[in-house]
Amino acid sequence: MKRIMKPALLTVAIAIGLSACATAKKSSDYDLDFSKQRGSAKTMQVNGETVAYRAYENIVYVQKPVDTVYQSINIYIPEAYFNGGSINGFTADTAPIFFPNQVGGYMPGKPGEPGKAGFGPSTGKADAMQVALSQGYIVASPGARGRTSSSGKAPAAIVDLKAAVRYLKANDKVMPGDAGKIISNGTSAGGALSVLLGASGNSADYEPYLRSLGAAEAGDDIFAVSAYCPITILEHADAAYEWQFNGIKDYQSMNISMLDYKVERKLVPGTLTDAQVKLSDALKPQFPPYVNSLGLKDAAGRPLALDKNGNGSFKRYVEAHIMKSAQKQLDAGKDLSDRKWLAIRNGKVTGMDFFAYAKAAGRMKTPPAFDAVDLSAGENQLFGTATVDKQHFTAFSQQHNTAEGATRADEHTVKLMNPMYYIGQAQNPQNWRIRVGTADRDTSLAIASLVSAKLENSGKTVDFAMPWDQPHSGDYDLDELFAWMKQVSAQAK
Secondary structure, eight states, X not given: OOOSSOHXXXXXXXXXXXXXXXXXXXXXXXXXXGGGOOOEEEXXXXXXXXXXXXXXXXXXXXXXXXXXXXXXXXXXXXXXXXXXXXXXXXXXXXXXXXXEOOOOTTOOBOOOOTTOOTTSOSSSOOOHHHHHHHTXXXXXXXXXXXXXXXXXXXXXXXXXXXXXXXXXXXXXXXXXXXXXXXXXXXXXXXXXXXXHHHHTTTOGGGHHHHHHHTOOSSOOOOSEEEEESOOOOHHHHHHHHHHHHTTOOEEEEXXXXXXXXXXXXXXXXXXXXXXXXXXXXXXXXXXXXXXXXXXXXXXXXXXXXXXXXXXXXXXXXXXXXXXXXXXXXXXXXXXXXXXXXXXXXXXXXXXXXXXXXXXXXXXXXXXXXXXXXXXXXXXXXXXXXXXXXXXXXXXXXXXXXXXXXXXXXXXXXHHHTOGGGTTTTSOOOSEEEEEOOTTOOSSOHHHHHHHHXXXXXXXXXXXXXXXXXXXXXXXXXXXXXXXXXXXXXXXXX
8 A cells, every 4th residue: 555644543643633823833843744734524515415524724835934824735635535435436545636726817826715716617606626525536725925925926836836746745645645646727827837837847947946945855746737728938928919919909908906806807998009009010920930949740740830920830720729619619509600700611610710700809908918018917027026026028028118127037037937948848747638718818829729739749648628708717617627637537547
């Protein structure tokens, strides 16, 4: 048996253990031994069934935390595993660990709680954490620092998630669940961090940051990745956005106070100024050289590339995913005759007008979408420092800067937030699931497409799709998500 502590013995250890206090201890006092944690018995209703579990909350996952509110993790374990039981074919030894982060907009994210997870459907249905527990997964939801704190600038969030993974791996023998099967999940910036976590497994680039926090002595590679609409490849995201939306002047921007789905998202209409049109026109031509520099190929081995006008096989690659999504709707009997940008013949999607699609979807952000010339974007704050709140992170926006005294983030920090540098170069999981809806305007569809193609070119198994009319959101297809999780977990036996 892999474990040295059986569930019954773990119960004894818990009964006499100490709970981690997230506010009273000195940073040098945090003990990373899970067997000393005291859990509380809880129950909840999930789809009409009672689910019993134990909650271990606000566990600080590093010895020397900077912010214990966010550098903590909530762990939830089905009660059956303390009694030698099994759920959904899983046991205390074999249950995978579902690892959902609650980060949005690169803001700080607290550990999630079942029934309170941030990006789930608002229909009264069970959220991802609840479903995971009901299906026998261990749930470990990590908190992470974010851009609004002086200590939460890049790469703090990804370092925190790695430290949380190391905590789980270091405690694999004394807690139920298989830390060799950690499955990450996140949406938006959280989706980007989920991708980056998988892409950069055990990379030495993050080691100094982890060591300074007193992270557990263990690896930070994970088993599988689920990511919804990842806001990633940030230093090329501005060019990608204009590749998709150039020529579209009207927009509906999101009120900045409505970020991260904490309250209603309020869209404010506007029209690009002449100066913004010029920025768009200058950014669009920067995207093809980047795409071409990656040397990507499709499933048939043909190059994925763009010409100077932004047309070519990579554009057709993106279009193919949109058309596949449309075809699925047609096959289900939906009438798509109102989508004038689609070419349909005899019930089959035969082509599409990409510009007309982008115009119908609508522009949401003004150029540059992520590295704003006036430092007004959330990502500018992400790449700040302990003493400088906001910085540029691209040469283009630094060159066109309108903010007094603006500086630029160092290239190494920018690299630490981009999964494309690490796919194929670090310890990557085999299985990936990436979703970005056809109605998503928060970043270009090219971004998730590039990540998917890069992974496929690296020999990874990628379930990539663009759900029809789905806006910028996550956890909207939990049946499909957990079917995928079950499948990839079973294949690894």
